[in-house]
Amino acid sequence: MTQPYAFDTLQIHAGAKPDLATGARQVPIYQTTAYVFRDADHAARLFNLEEVGYIYSRLTNPTVQALAERVAALEGGAGAVCCSSGHAAQIMALFPLMGPGRNIIASTRLYGGTITQFSQTIKRFGWSAKFVDFDDTAALEAAVDDDTRAIFCESISNPGGYITDLPAVAAMAKKVGLPLIVDNTLATPWLCRPIEHGATLVVHSATKYLTGNGTVTGGVVVDSGNFDWSASGKFPSLSDPEPAYHGLAFHKALGPMAFTFHSIAVGLRDLGMTMNPQGAHYTLCGIETLSLRMERHVANARRIAEWLEADPRVEFVTYAGLPSSPWHGRVARVCPKGAGALFTFAVKGGYAACVKLVDHLKLFSHVANLGDTRSLIIHSASTTHRQLTEAQQIAAGAAPNVVRVSIGIEAAEDLIADLDQALDAATA
Ligand SMILES: *Cc1c(COP(=O)(O)O)cnc(C)c1O
Secondary structure: OOOOOOHHHHHHHOOOOOOOOOOOOOOOOOOOOEOOOOOHHHHHHHHOOOOOOOOEOOOOOHHHHHHHHHHHHHHOOOEEEEEOOHHHHHHHHHOOOOOOOOEEEEEOOOOHHHHHHHHOHHHHHOOEEEEEOOOOHHHHHHHOOOOEEEEEEEOEEOOOOEEOOHHHHHHHHHHOOOOEEEEOOOOHHHHOOHHHHOOOEEEEEOOOOOOOOOOOOOEEEEEOOOOOOOOOOOOHHHHOOEHHHOOEOHHHHHHHHHHHHHHHHHHHHHHOOEOOHHHHHHHHHHHOOHHHHHHHHHHHHHHHHHHHHOOOOEEEEOOOOOOOOOOHHHHHHHOOOOOOOEEEEEEOOHHHHHHHHHHHOOOOEEOOOOOOOOOEEEOHHHOOOOOOOHHHHHHOOOOOOEEEEEOOOOOHHHHHHHHHHHHHHHHO
């Protein structure tokens, strides 16, 4: 796609063209494991990365590739690689950068599963994470040491819908010569384009808004193509001859596509966190309406947050789209089309009232998910965060008196009526 099409056109057309064999207009589900080589020379050229083509679906598949190209186009990146989940995308983003003894600096405001992945699981690879409040850029800079290989945050963060000052964090990453990785799941490229703020890599859980209707588990890593992997000597997998791929020096050979090709040729080949073609097809269908859905998600979220904030049964609402939010001033700069549709609110009556609220809602579903067309709610203190102490719950934005909502695209007045009757039952 060479012409500078607008977002609404790219979300339908990028990465897709009528099928060469059949003319099929929608991207077919290429449900195949392998691809026949034209001859032995063709096979050798593919394995040498001298020619781009399909070998085996753990590495690449035409349906999955269409999705990778579409998300890369929407994020303004050079290339992308699809993965089996958002969590797989995070490991795939770190994999070419890290090694035993290396660390990342991560924001304290992250999806709960990411905090567990970074504080516990990556230790088994000899990697570690230091968690810092990213609103304190001095503390962020002070945390960087010689073994740091990346800086990681969410554009709009879970669970409170806080907004990270991406231009400030990107300036800091640039100053210390490290790649900035931004999880853009909650914003989607319609609300925020982290690469334009200076991010190196963007990761997504495609499970959420990109697919949009709670049908698949998937992830994507987008590379900006802007980072000089050879400048510091800190990223030998990309700058030096890679022993895991017959000595190919990816950055020298492939320039801005180095990270993407390394992620396919080494990452997917050896870690196997591959997206399946059927999942890619569902996500491609979902993305076609991304901007339309996000507009409605944001409009509904704003209306419901305002209604909740004015309600005497509610103590506070954390939505950054409200003028009362400490993060409100960042909306225009970081995500000008809106502050997303995920936030928390505190119910008068504490833990007991929250439990009653989730049990009395009829339209909202009590589930551990977000970014669905359907409105969702979770009482974190009694579910995802129940192993934590109360102090840890409060620090995580999941205090016992707080519920998290993911506002869907139903009629706002129906959602408000549902909340109204459940709040009555909860606070009676
Ligand atoms: C859900 C989520 C993830 C993890 O994605 P999965 O697809 O569930 O593996 C990562 N980051 C954020 C912000 C998420 O909401």
